[in-house]
Amino acid sequence: MRLHALSAFVLTSAVLMTGAPAFAQSHEALARTRIAAIAAGSVNTVLSAYAPDADLQWVGGPLDGHYDDPVELRDVWSRFADLGPLSANIAAMTIAENPAGATVTVDVTFEGKQAIPVRYVLLYRAGLLVDEIWQVNPPHAH
Template sequence: MFKTFAFAATALTLAAGSAFAAPSDDARTHFQAIASGDTQIVMRAYADQAQLNWVGGPLDGTYATTDAIRGTWEKFGKAVGPLKLTIGSIEESANPKGSTVSANVVFEGKMPIKVRYVLTYREGKIVSETWQIDPKLNVALAATAETAGKTATY
């Protein structure tokens, strides 16, 4: 009986851990979904009233509905195809009301797209996203305990 209880407790702990991923992990998943052109995974990260601010490039603008955001990611995916993803520095700030993740990211296809990314999460969903194209952005892989021994290129 104890083995059954221990197994159930372990399974519950693992399930809870995966259900409550850190916002920086959610951001990495979001970036990878963008790079692979998986709009369905990209869209499940957004809250109902989310806003995407795209600064620079042909998609420059503010998108304030999930339909508008979906359309933007579909256009982007069709225009660039699958991309190689490199995540440089990534930082997370949090308090009880929400979290903000900022990152330097490069999406590489025909040409590199260097992006300064800022995502704001509330209740585990993106409520605000800023995609700032920055051709001069330096995206060096951060050597932290989290990334030591791992590559952040996907």
């Protein structure tokens, strides 16, 4: 019984000191999990990361547009999932964090029948995705 009380005290102290649950995923882990879900076509997992008023700017390609309604978000990710299972190769990831949230910038290429290079910017607040930019980033001709 004493061990359970001590565990509860440590967890409560961690939440009070950091403002977040001690078991919360890192922003890197959140981004990697999201990219894996996108590649797998797991639309429900992709949608579960959003804050209520989340915003997606999709720049380039056939899905180009602004999506901020839950129905629109489901539709756009369902359409992307229709490409079938993809692999995801992360070339680079940078994270800027402070107590208010984090911005994760990822260069990732999704591959199936064709390669889809993306510059993906994710803005998290309180562990939820509030804003994202999906920039289709084809190689530049020199």
